[in-house]
Amino acid sequence: MDFDLNDEQRAVVEAIEALLERHAGAARAIELGRDGGYDTALDAALEAAGYGEIATDLGLLEAVLLVEALARHGAVSGSAARLLAVPAVCDAGVPGPVALMRAGHSGPVRYASHANTLLILDGDQARRVTLRPGECPAVPSNFGFPMGRVSAECVGRGEPLGQGRGARLEDAWRLGLAAETVGCMDAALAETVAYLKQRRQFGQTIASFQAVQHRLAECAIQVEASRWLTREAGFVASGSEAVASAAAFALDAAGHVFAETHQLSGAIGFTREHDLHVWSMRLHALRQELGGVGGHRRAVVEARWGEALEGEARGGEALEGEAPGGDRPR
Amino acid sequence: MEFDWTEDEAQHRAEIRDFLAEELPGDWEEMAQHGPGGDAQAAFSKVFCGRMAARGWLTQHWPIEYGGRDASPWRHAMVGEEMWAIGEPRGAQYMNVNWIGPALMRYGSEAQKAEHLPRISAGDVLWCQGFSEPEAGSDLAALRTEALRVGDEYVINGSKIWTSYCNHADFILLLVRTDPDSRRHRGISVLLVPMDTPGIEIREIPSVVGERYFHEVFFTDVHVPVTTRLGPENEGWEVVGHALQFERVGAARYARAAVTLDRLAELARERGLLDDPIVVDRLGEARALCEAARVLTYKVIDLRAKGSPPTADTQLARVLGTRADNAIGVLALEIIGPEALESGSFADANFRLAMTAGVAVGASEVQLNLIASRFLGLPRE
Numbered sequence: 001m002d003f004d005l006n007d008e009q010r011a012v013v014e015a016i017e018a019l020l021e022r023h024a025g026a027a028r029a030i031e032l033g034r035d036g037g038y039d040t041a042l043d044a045a046l047e048a049a050g051y052g053e054i055a056t057d058l059g060l061l062e063a064v065l066l067v068e069a070l071a072r073h074g075a076v077s078g079s080a081a082r083l084l085a086v087p088a089v090c091d092a093g094v095p096g097p098v099a100l101m102r103a104g105h106s107g108p109v110r111y112a113s114h115a116n117t118l119l120i121l122d123g124d125q126a127r128r129v130t131l132r133p134g135e136c137p138a139v140p141s142n143f144g145f146p147m148g149r150v151s152a153e154c155v156g157r158g159e160p161l162g163q164g165r166g167a168r169l170e171d172a173w174r175l176g177l178a179a180e181t182v183g184c185m186d187a188a189l190a191e192t193v194a195y196l197k198q199r200r201q202f203g204q205t206i207a208s209f210q211a212v213q214h215r216l217a218e219c220a221i222q223v224e225a226s227r228w229l230t231r232e233a234g235f236v237a238s239g240s241e242a243v244a245s246a247a248a249f250a251l252d253a254a255g256h257v258f259a260e261t262h263q264l265s266g267a268i269g270f271t272r273e274h275d276l277h278v279w280s281m282r283l284h285a286l287r288q289e290l291g292g293v294g295g296h297r298r299a300v301v302e303a304r305w306g307e308a309l310e311g312e313a314r315g316g317e318a319l320e321g322e323a324p325g326g327d328r329p330r
Numbered sequence: 331m332e333f334d335w336t337e338d339e340a341q342h343r344a345e346i347r348d349f350l351a352e353e354l355p356g357d358w359e360e361m362a363q364h365g366p367g368g369d370a371q372a373a374f375s376k377v378f379c380g381r382m383a384a385r386g387w388l389t390q391h392w393p394i395e396y397g398g399r400d401a402s403p404w405r406h407a408m409v410g411e412e413m414w415a416i417g418e419p420r421g422a423q424y425m426n427v428n429w430i431g432p433a434l435m436r437y438g439s440e441a442q443k444a445e446h447l448p449r450i451s452a453g454d455v456l457w458c459q460g461f462s463e464p465e466a467g468s469d470l471a472a473l474r475t476e477a478l479r480v481g482d483e484y485v486i487n488g489s490k491i492w493t494s495y496c497n498h499a500d501f502i503l504l505l506v507r508t509d510p511d512s513r514r515h516r517g518i519s520v521l522l523v524p525m526d527t528p529g530i531e532i533r534e535i536p537s538v539v540g541e542r543y544f545h546e547v548f549f550t551d552v553h554v555p556v557t558t559r560l561g562p563e564n565e566g567w568e569v570v571g572h573a574l575q576f577e578r579v580g581a582a583r584y585a586r587a588a589v590t591l592d593r594l595a596e597l598a599r600e601r602g603l604l605d606d607p608i609v610v611d612r613l614g615e616a617r618a619l620c621e622a623a624r625v626l627t628y629k630v631i632d633l634r635a636k637g638s639p640p641t642a643d644t645q646l647a648r649v650l651g652t653r654a655d656n657a658i659g660v661l662a663l664e665i666i667g668p669e670a671l672e673s674g675s676f677a678d679a680n681f682r683l684a685m686t687a688g689v690a691v692g693a694s695e696v697q698l699n700l701i702a703s704r705f706l707g708l709p710r711e
Contacts, residue, residue, distance in 0.1 A: 001404060003632040005331050061331065193706055208709045213702035214695065220705055221646050224629075225622035232625055235333040248618035294607070297614025301604075304617055305595040 003228070005065075012062050013069065019049055020073035026275035029074035029144070033278075036138045036146045038114035039076040043096060046079060052096070060084070064179045064234030068227070071183025074278045076146065078111040080176030085119055088172035089126045089165045099136075100173050101150055102290070103127075110285065112148030113138035119169060120158045126165035127158025144282035171243045174290055174299070178230040178246040181286050185223045185250070185257045188279040192216070192261040195268070195276075212264060219260050222253035241303035248296035254283040255293070333628075335404075342405050346387075346412045353381055354419060362417030363679040364540035366424070372456070372498040375421025379453025382420070389427050389451040396435055396443065397451030403635045407628075411585040422458065422495035424581065426450045430457050430503055433520075433573040437561035442522065446501075458499035458525075460490040460547060461570070467492075468693045470505070471514045471567070475549060477506035477521060479556065479563075484508070484521065486529075486552040493545045496532055499525050502547070503573075509564050520566040522558045529553070539682050574692065575640035583651045583687055584623035587658040590680050591616050594658070594665050603665065616654075616661050623647065623654040642705035645697040652687035652694055659684030 005013060023042045032039055046052050051066060058066070063083040070079050081098040099115035103122035112118065113136055118129040136148035161169075193216060196207035206212055229246040236242040258280050262269045269276045287293060335343070355361065361370045382388040391406035392398025410428070413420050420427075431450045434443055449455040466473040475488025486506060496502060502523050509517030523530075529552035535544040561569040595613055603609045626647035633641060662677040663670045670677035688694040702708040 001334065001628055001632055001635075002332050003629050004636075009331055193708070197708070204711070205709060208711045210699070210702075210711055213706075213708050213711075214698040216706055216708065217649075217698040217701035220701055221626075221649055224643075224646050225626050225650055228625040228629060229618075229622055231331065232333040235331070242621075244614075245618045245621040248614055249622045252615065252618070294611055297611050297618065298607075300614035300617050301595070301610050305592075305599070305613070 009062060009065065012058070013065055015049065016051065016066050016069045019045055019051075020069060020075065024070070024073035024075040024077075026074050026278045029076055029278045030272065030275075032076045032146075033144065036113060036140065037076065038078075038097060038111070038146050040114075042075055042077050043079070046077070051079075052082065058083070059234075060175070061231060061234040064175065064231055067176055067179035068183040068186075068230070071180040071279075071282075072187045073183075074187070074275075078115065080180050081111070081119070081173075084172040084176040084179075085169055086117075088168040089119065089161050090128065094128075095130075099131075099148070099150075100169075100289075101155075103155065105150075107149075107288075108139040108141060108147035109136070109150050110145045110147060110289075112136040112150050113146050115148070118150065118154065118158075120155060121166055121169050121173065122158070124164060124166035126161045126169040128161055129154060129158045141285070142281060143285035144278065145285050167240070170290065170299075171240050174247045174296065175230070175233055175243045177286055177289055178226065178233065178243070178250045181247075181250040181254050181283065182223070182227045182230050184279040184282050184286070185219075185226065185254055188257055188261045188276060188283070189216070189219050189223055191276050191279070192219075192265050192269075195265055195274075206264070215260050215264060219257050222256055226250035226253050239303065240299060244296055244299035244303050247290070248293065248300050251287050251293045251296055254287055258283045339402070339404055339408060343408050343412065346409060349382075349385070349387075350412065350416055350419070353378060354416070358417065358419070359676075360674070362419075363674055365543065365683050366418050366421045367494050367497070367542050368540060369498075369542060371417075371419070372421050372495070375419060375423055376454060376456075378419045379421075379423045381453075383451060383453040388420075388423075388453050389431060392427075392431060392447075392451065393435070396431070396447045403631055407582070407631045411582040414582040415585040415589040417586070418581075420453075422456050422498065423450075423453060425459065425495075426455070426457050429573045430459075433503075433560065433569060436572065437520075437569050439557070441557065442560065446522070455501065456495060456499045457501045457503060458493055458496040460493055460496075460502045460504040460523075462492045463489060464491050468696050470570075470692075471518070473505055473507060473518065475504075475506050476510055477508050477519065477554075478510065479508065482556050483553050484556060484559070486521070486523070486549040486554065488549050490547045490549075491535075491544075493547050494543060496525065496545050496547050497534070497542050501525060503560070505566060505570060508559075508566075512564065515567040517564045518566040518570075519563050520560040520569045521554060522560055523552070523554050527552050527554060539686055540679075543686075572640075575644050582627070583655040583684075584620050584627065586680075587654045587684070588617070588620040588624070590658050590662060591620060593676070594662055598665055609665065612661055612664070616658055619650070619654045619657055623650040626650050642701050645700045646705065648691075649694050649697045649701070655684040655687040 023045045067080045078097040081100050082096050086094050095116040097111050097115045098117045099109050099112040100119050101109045103120055116131055118131055120127040136150050139147040139149050141147045197205055199206050226249055229249055233242040233246040265276055268274045379388055386399055389397055390399040390401035391403050394400050434446055463473050477484035477486045504521045504523050507517055508519040529550045531548040533546045537544050598604055598609055630643050630647050659681040662680050666677040
């Protein structure tokens with residue numbers, strides 16, 4: 001066990017932080033968000049730096065650290081799918097941006113309006129669709145991501161990616177969701193703490209009231225636990241249980257952190273001039289995927305006490321390697 | 331950053347489980363239903379800890395010079411998880427090895443180390459902690475029990491409350507005010523007081539938690555030598571602050587909660603409750619919570635293993651650990667239903683021990699205060 005970054009990981013994190021300082025941030029997210037835009041320039045910069053899908057030979061944990069950082073910087077990029085989902089189910093050479101959806105899903109799909117590739121989770125199958133430009137019409141949304149609507153015809157073109165790929169896609173998607181959620185919660189809480197430290201009411205800063213402090217402390221517990229569960233899941237990589245636990249905890253925490261950061265920020269938190277919405281609104285979009293909190297919790301139960309859920313067996317292999325062994329903590 | 335066990339650590343967990351399977355008596359579960367303070371469990375703990383000590387496991391994370399093996403804190407944490415998960419057969423001695431011993435190593439005189447550390451390491455001594463008082467609960471610095479210096483002795487008068495394990499303890503690690511004119515954190519000292527010293531009286535406070543769980547301890551003109559003082563006179567607050575950083579994650583409550591949860595899931599399956607999506611949702615939520623508490627605790631152990639100074643990570647882990655314990659305690663009542671109401675039942679025993687979690691060793695609200703100031707850097711009111 002070692003909770004500190006090793007040299008290689010530190011180099012990756014420092015490089016991505018420097019890149020995101022230049023290419024991402026709340027102002028960029030707000031600018032792109034006005035007309036549902038996608039940050040093609042950021043994706044190009046990531047590709048050039050070796051953090052696109054094709055060039056990367058990162059481990060899953062390093063990819064998790066990248067996705068967490070991208071979300072913290074408000075990146076408008078489907079990099080979570082490219083860094084995690086694509087390598088789990090596809091060979092190299094998948095054109096991005098990549099959108100993810102479940103078979104039978106109705107409603108807007110994150111990044112579909114700009115995606116060149118669509119990966120579809122269909123039970124224990126995964127399917128791939130090459131999208132035509134403009135094929136998925138943009139759907140206006142206040143939830144922080146460009147969205148598109150995917151037609152039934154488009155879904156029908158999905159080519160199977162091989163037996164058992166469904167479970168792999170689901171785990172990778174879920175891990176990415178957890179990592180994105182951690183980044184968004186982290187930034188939303190930091191923004192709120194910074195604001196409440198300087199905003200004065202009743203003759204003192206709002207952050208100095210104990211009633212407020214306890215609520216922020218509760219949020220900090222939620223964010224930190226989500227962060228370390230997700231990083232651990234990225235390392236373990238061999239078990240749906242670790243991934244599902246991370247997502248179940250993080251996406252639940254997301255609801256709490258959304259409510260608390262907005263309540264404590266007051267009316268300014270609802271405005272476009274204040275940055276909180278860049279991260280907070282995304283939290284609820286992230287909570288829509290893979291069945292939401294309930295879906296992640298069910299995945300925990302299936303992975304932990306799998307045989308207990310008769311008729312619900314999940315086919316296929318895990319993300320890679322063996323399931324967690326007996327030496328895992330109980 | 332990596333989240334793996336070494337081969338040695340993985341093997342150690344298996345060894346511990348084998349050891350527990352061999353050593354625990356057939357009626358262990360019944361014996362453990364009142365927690366580490368129960369009479370039967372306390373008696374068994376002395377035998378059990380002796381056997382652990384014989385294997386070199388009881389204080390393996392201590393330095394060799396004090397009876398340890400210089401083993402990684404991870405191995406000791408693993409022992410803590412396995413022991414707590416099964417009901418803590420070390421009894422109150424988990425406190426000895428977790429923080430009383432380390433506090434003695436850090437602040438004790440050579441004579442104190444020589445007197446106490448070998449006994450703790452051998453597993454034949456029980457300690458309790460005399461912190462809380464009727465007027466000093468969460469506000470520990472308001473304590474009033476005084477120890478006035480008279481020549482080479484302190485004369486102790488006052489009382490402690492909520493003291494667990496004192497009915498079996500050989501010593502009490504006692505927090506007293508040695509400067510009667512002092513206020514708050516100044517003027518406090520720590521004394522290592524034998525429980526058979528004349529003038530000490532114990533009264534049990536009956537509670538719903540379990541037999542012999544809480545006590546009051548009264549000190550009336552108790553004379554102890556000045557040499558029983560741990561650390562500098564009037565600077566005991568620092569000693570205790572250091573000690574509590576170990577204590578707050580000393581009991582692996584998440585590990586017990588996780589084992590209980592596995593059992594609940596099995597029960598739910600047997601009763602056909604897994605057709606109920608609400609039950610599935612609750613089980614998944616609870617498992618994620620146990621895992622979250624575990625990983626935050628591991629972060630604290632990582633700091634300890636690297637010799638880093640304690641941080642507010644301890645408080646983050648502590649609060650979540652108590653939440654996990656509480657949540658699974660309640661979930662057990664809900665899944666088991668009315669049968670849980672019979673005294674001594676699995677759910678009843680588990681619930682009673684879990685219900686103290688957010689109050690013991692500093693209420694969660696105190697931990698939240700510390701997270702606010704130390705982790706988030708929020709200003710004082």
